[in-house]
Amino acid sequence: MIDHFSKTATDHYLNHFDSAFRGHKLTGLRAFFNDSYEVDDAQGEGNWTPALLAEFQKRRGYDLRNYLPALLGQARPGQERVSKSAAQEKPGADGQDADASTGFRVADSTGVRVLSDYRETLSDLLLDNYTRTWHDWAGRRGKLIRNQAHGSPANILDLYAATDIPEIEGTDLLRIKFASSAANVTGKPLISSESATWDNEHFLSTLGDVKKDLDLFWLGGVNHVFYHGTNYSPQQAEWPGWLFYAAVHVNPNNSFWPDFGKLNQYGARVQSFLQQGKPDNDVLLYLPIYDAYARPGKVLLQHFDGIEHGFNGLPIERIAQHMLDRGYSFDYISDRQIQQLSNANTRLQAPGGTYQTLLVPDAWLIPLETFQKLLTLARNGATILFVGQLPSDVPGLGNLAGRRATFQALRKPLSVPDRLDGIRPVPVGKGRLIVGSTVEAVLAYARIRQESMTSSGLHYVRRSSGEGQYTYFVVNRGSEPVNSWVILGTPATSAVLYDPMTEQIGQAQVKENGGRGGEVRLQLQPGESLIIATNQPGAAAPYAYRATAGPAQPITGTWKLNFLTGGPQLPKATEIASLESWTELNEAGVKEFSGSASYSITFPRPTGSAQRWQLDLGKVAESARVRLNGRDLATLLGPTYQLTLPDSLLRDQNELTVVVSNGMANRIRDLDKRGVNWKKFYNINMSARLKENRGPDGLFTAEHWQPRPSGLIGPVTLTPLN
DSSP states (O other): OOOTTOHHHHHHHHHHHHHHHTTOOOTTOOEEEEOOOOTTSSSSOOOOOTTHHHHHHHHHSSOGGGGHHHHHTTBOSSOOBOOHHHHTOOOOTTOOEEOTTTOBEEOOOHHHHHHHHHHHHHHHHIIIIIIIHHHHHHHHTTOEEEEOOTTBSSOHHHHHHTOSEEEEESSOHHHHHHHHHHHHHHTOSOOEEEESSSSSSTTOOOHHHHHHHHHHHHHTTOOEEEESOOOOOOTTSOTTOSOOSSSOOOSTTSTTGGGHHHHHHHHHHHHHHHTSSEEOOOEEEEOOHHHHHTOOBSSSOOOBOSSTTTSTTSHHHHHHHHHHHTTOOEEEEOHHHHTTOEEETTEEEETTEEESEEEEESOSBOOHHHHHHHHHHHHTTOEEEEESSOOOBOOSSTTHHHHHHHHHHHHGGGOOOOOTTSEEEEEETTEEEEEESSHHHHHHHTTOOOOGGGGGTEEEEEEEEETTEEEEEEEEOSSSOEEEEEEOSSOOSOEEEEOTTTOOEEEOOEEOOTTSOOEEEEEEOTTOEEEEEESOSSOOOBOOOOOBOSOOEEOOSOEEEEEEEEESSOOOOEEESSOOOGGGSSSTTSTTOEEEEEEEEEEEOOSSOOSEEEEEOBEEESEEEEEETTEEEEEEOSSOOEEEEEGGGOOSEEEEEEEEEOOSHHHHHHHHHTTOOOOOOSTTOSOOSSGGGBOTTSSBOOTTOOOOOOEEEEOOEEEEEO
């Protein structure tokens, strides 16, 4: 590992690339990539750099050598909790303050203030001496940088802001929004993701699982996904080839590979919308980094990896989740980025767009410069929201008396009594501050826009194309189908619906809602997604909403089962009278088979008449390609395996073929049960995610697994639709 806090070390490291590239054309190279910060995953931590003392004095204004005992005394387990009654107290003579909602107390001591200054200094050094130095080096060569800042001992919003293409990973929306927030606030058009790294244990993730991951990234503001886990493998290497220690193993040896292109088509369609226009979020959510800096812990440095890691237990954790759950759109913002804000009448103008307001989430500490800037914005017409209380103090030790006196002089005139509803509106120049006891109260009082669809289990991300046109990407992340009218938070006299999985497109049913925004009728099965594009020019045919016109009719008879590709060997073809997992068949080789098999059946036209029919495959393990009467219809990835057929495709006698691909698990299980050594990889070899899948050698093993269900399990039905 290099010293990320040293410009000398970074320059020295980058010089190796200049030497390696000398004499080579790099015109085909778009960007340099940096993976997540994982310097401190061995014993100890990287918490020093040779120039630290000089940099600390220059940046913080005092000599750290005089405070080393106070600093080192802060590395201790845990932190103090206080009782509920004590948590309600105002700052007192002991110089301590507590968050009224979580019960955390941060001691106001010299050691804590030095600790905060130390952490801030290393954050500054990582930003200036590594990220910006690398960015400038790449820029001089005409290249971009794509950077994963999470895990760094720094304000990762600032690291992402210094990056051309911020990149995130994980499965938590509040974490994903760190990269997208920095991009949205500073005007970066692309936000990328390292996708499906550890979706499940090895070999258990389906393409439907990966789709769910991608949907989550897009909902978090990402619009430029990368898969994780595709590595080089020699063609002559025996199956499963060379694999990476983590990930979903996206490569041609994976038995889901024949259906993988469908997922890429889906992603391309979604991102074609999400890379247009601009993000349309309403609230800037202040990141109280200094409250985190001032919390002692087991080690000196904190590694910020989303809200749960670095801000856990602070009020921002529950406030951000509440806003997400209640349909409020927001971007996090750092102290540095607040300095770039200006007024646009009553709105706030960031380099990347405008916002309705800025919310401070019950912060205890705030830099003097940040507080001054917020007051300036308010005087010029902005509304600034505070949940819980106004910040109580400034962080750090340098020139504390002078900064604190100035801060208290600014804060004192802002203290006004609570109203009966717990709201304190404070006029400041042309604008105002609003202090409230809960985030719901201040957002409602300030009339911040809200998308009510989240109450139905729908999640969304919204973008603006200008001229009153908005694009929504909506996913049903609930367990129940949605078939209802949804009120949008934007005006909509018309809307076009587009299904990026099926390519179905049409004019939505829309009705007025008394000026509060348009109401759009949506139908979404669990896991399904839609694009809503409002107020588009031109006309489209009506969207085909589904309505059942009779009971489901089962497709029964004899199925011909033919194993097509895969291994270790192809089981022989057979006929089955009822559908079940192929691992349950009394045939040799089915339990260990991973690959693709076709199910074919001939059936008569269903009874009755209908404009369309819904073909439902029931349970599928794990992806399916559907062909009817020689015509390829769709590739289905789950979690629902349904498609709509026009009545014209049906004949008096019909031939249905469903080609199902399972995952790699059953074949891997067979290798481990037979003791075949396929785990021969560099570094940590093949580690298990779950300890129950760890063998005596400490590596992953599937030898104790039961065969995973595979194939077309059904039941398969046709339902008439209007």
